[in-house]
Amino acid sequence: MNAPPLRLPGEHFIAALVFLLAGAFGVYRVAPALATGAYPAPVVVGITHLFTLGWLTTSIMGALYQFLPVALGESIASERAAHVTFALYVSGVVLLVTGMYRAHNILLMVGATTLGVAILIFLVNLGITLRRAERRDLTWWAICAALVFLGVTFVLGTALGVNLRTGFMGGVRQLALGTHLHVALFGWVLLVIIGVSHRLLPMFLLSHGGRTHFASYAVALLATGAGMLVVFHHLPIIGREVPALCLAAGLVAYLMQAREFYRRRHRPALDPGLRLAAMALGLLAVAIPLGALAVSGVASLHVRVAYVMVALMACTLFVAAHYYKIVPFLVWNRHFGPLAGTRTLPRVGDLYSPRIATVAVASLTLGAVVLAASVGAGSLAGVRVGAAVFALGVLVEAVQMTAIARRRP
Amino acid sequence: MVSPLVDSFPLALQVVDPALIVEADVREDLRAGREPFQRIMAARAELPDGGTLVVRAIFEPAPLYRVLGKQGFLHHTEELAADDWRVWFYADVVVLDVRDMDPPEPLAHTLAALESLPQHGTLVQVNVRVPQFLLPRLTERGFTYEIREIAPDRVHVVIRRAADAAVTTSLNQEGHDHV
Numbered sequence: 001m002n003a004p005p006l007r008l009p010g011e012h013f014i015a016a017l018v019f020l021l022a023g024a025f026g027v028y029r030v031a032p033a034l035a036t037g038a039y040p041a042p043v044v045v046g047i048t049h050l051f052t053l054g055w056l057t058t059s060i061m062g063a064l065y066q067f068l069p070v071a072l073g074e075s076i077a078s079e080r081a082a083h084v085t086f087a088l089y090v091s092g093v094v095l096l097v098t099g100m101y102r103a104h105n106i107l108l109m110v111g112a113t114t115l116g117v118a119i120l121i122f123l124v125n126l127g128i129t130l131r132r133a134e135r136r137d138l139t140w141w142a143i144c145a146a147l148v149f150l151g152v153t154f155v156l157g158t159a160l161g162v163n164l165r166t167g168f169m170g171g172v173r174q175l176a177l178g179t180h181l182h183v184a185l186f187g188w189v190l191l192v193i194i195g196v197s198h199r200l201l202p203m204f205l206l207s208h209g210g211r212t213h214f215a216s217y218a219v220a221l222l223a224t225g226a227g228m229l230v231v232f233h234h235l236p237i238i239g240r241e242v243p244a245l246c247l248a249a250g251l252v253a254y255l256m257q258a259r260e261f262y263r264r265r266h267r268p269a270l271d272p273g274l275r276l277a278a279m280a281l282g283l284l285a286v287a288i289p290l291g292a293l294a295v296s297g298v299a300s301l302h303v304r305v306a307y308v309m310v311a312l313m314a315c316t317l318f319v320a321a322h323y324y325k326i327v328p329f330l331v332w333n334r335h336f337g338p339l340a341g342t343r344t345l346p347r348v349g350d351l352y353s354p355r356i357a358t359v360a361v362a363s364l365t366l367g368a369v370v371l372a373a374s375v376g377a378g379s380l381a382g383v384r385v386g387a388a389v390f391a392l393g394v395l396v397e398a399v400q401m402t403a404i405a406r407r408r409p
Numbered sequence: 410m411v412s413p414l415v416d417s418f419p420l421a422l423q424v425v426d427p428a429l430i431v432e433a434d435v436r437e438d439l440r441a442g443r444e445p446f447q448r449i450m451a452a453r454a455e456l457p458d459g460g461t462l463v464v465r466a467i468f469e470p471a472p473l474y475r476v477l478g479k480q481g482f483l484h485h486t487e488e489l490a491a492d493d494w495r496v497w498f499y500a501d502v503v504v505l506d507v508r509d510m511d512p513p514e515p516l517a518h519t520l521a522a523l524e525s526l527p528q529h530g531t532l533v534q535v536n537v538r539v540p541q542f543l544l545p546r547l548t549e550r551g552f553t554y555e556i557r558e559i560a561p562d563r564v565h566v567v568i569r570r571a572a573d574a575a576v577t578t579s580l581n582q583e584g585h586d587h588v
Binding site for chain 2: 267
């Protein structure tokens with residue numbers, strides 16, 4: 001195993017946390033637009049991308065650089081390219097989000113181009129790594145499919161950006177937007193989450209010996225649903241209801257897999273990270289009926305925006321939960337691991353205060369729930385309260401992660 | 410081939426390599442009134458380093474416990490029927506079951522246990538996955554390891570001091586050369 005030094009995932013995690021902080025405070029700022037359901041407003045689009053590109057994708061990139069060599073026994077093809085990707089990617093996100101937020105076309109174009117180059121290098125780097133890997137299990141397939149959908153998401157996003165200037169999409173803009181959103185969340189983020197958590201959840205939960213086939217169904221269904229959306233999104237039934245059913249079924253299969261892991265855990269008590277992951281999974285379950293309402297066409301604009309918010313918040317919380325597991329582990333392994341066996345060392349759980357982490361978990365969960373419910377109800381006060389509570393949770397987690405990163409023997 | 414992978418067996422027996430098991434079924438000899446000791450000792454002589462001897466007899470072969478115990482073997486006895494006994498004679502190794510430990514506790518406990526591993530001793534870590542973060546640390550600290558993926562949720566990592574492993578390899582090589 002040749003996992004990269006802590007610096008590579010570390011720089012991604014720091015940038016991702018900064019993006020999450022900016023996004024959390026940004027939600028408070030755009031509360032009026034969210035409360036009226038004005039999702040196409042540039043400020044809302046900008047803040048949304050702080051979560052999707054800034055928080056989720058940056059975290060995923062950093063985590064994959066660390067995770068893939070361990071999970072697949074294959075080193076990242078080029079660490080140097082990974083650092084270059086990081087620099088381009090972070091610059092791209094900053095420029096793109098600023099361009100979106102301020103509706104500034106030049107920033108938008110420069111940001112999209114920089115981001116495109118970064119994503120391209122990332123895809124090539126990981127593509128080579130995956131091609132070299134001998135172990136081709138569920139994790140391998142899930143990540144391969146996810147990388148394809150990341151590329152598709154970027155192409156669709158770029159097309160939507162160009163449409164802002166040219167309007168070439170005409171009436172199909174909504175379809176393209178819906179496809180972009182679902183491919184991003186279900187095809188990219190969720191497939192990575194399934195592939196990675198298939199290894200990490202049983203490890204962190206001390207859950208072994210359970211059934212694991214639900215995850216295979218989840219990957220197949222989500223990949224099929226997202227793929228159908230990409231190819232047939234302009235057609236009725238085959239481009240709307242059928243992919244929606246596949247995505248919903250894939251989500252259910254994943255939730256069943258996660259439930260199996262949680263049910264079979266050998267230690268009943270859950271630490272803050274695993275409690276937050278469970279909350280995130282619960283939120284993901286709520287997205288299913290909301291999505292059904294959105295597809296059926298009976299949902300109001302507010303409910304449709306709430307559906308997107310629930311799905312986005314579920315992914316956000318799930319990744320935030322794993323920071324409480326991954327960051328202490330990496331710091332311990334880097335700074336305390338070399339001394340293992342030679343003297344008494346703190347346990348990973350001793351690197352942070354579980355009580356303070358519980359405050360973060362409660363704030364993040366409560367904030368996300370209040371936020372989504374208030375968006376659904378169109379309540380400005382509720383959106384503001386939810387956003388404030390959520391931002392508090394993010395702030396506490398960011399402070400704790402910083403403190404963990406500074407821990408030394 | 411008999412399998413030592415039975416939950417009720419002692420851990421040190423569960424981790425023996427099935428490929429290193431030599432069986433001596435002396436039930437027919439005993440029923441025919443023949444003395445089985447020479448056959449059992451011949452099987453013992455065939456045992457490779459770290460191997461396990463399985464004796465099958467029509468009564469509990471208690472005298473063997475002392476004889477083989479003096480040679481460093483532990484034993485585990487199964488009464489399969491009133492006239493069918495199976496006894497496992499296996500090497501004494503340190504076994505660390507880390508399956509219910511939070512990462513990176515397995516790494517910390519294993520490295521701590523290795524600090525007190527006797528010369529020529531073997532430590533077997535029982536894990537649910539290959540402990541990727543432990544392996545480079547073992548090499549750094551002068552240990553060699555062998556990974557045995559027993560089942561989807563069971564991995565045995567057999568750890569020895571690099572110096573001991575080199576001696577064993579050399580002796581085995583000499584043995585082969587003599588043959």
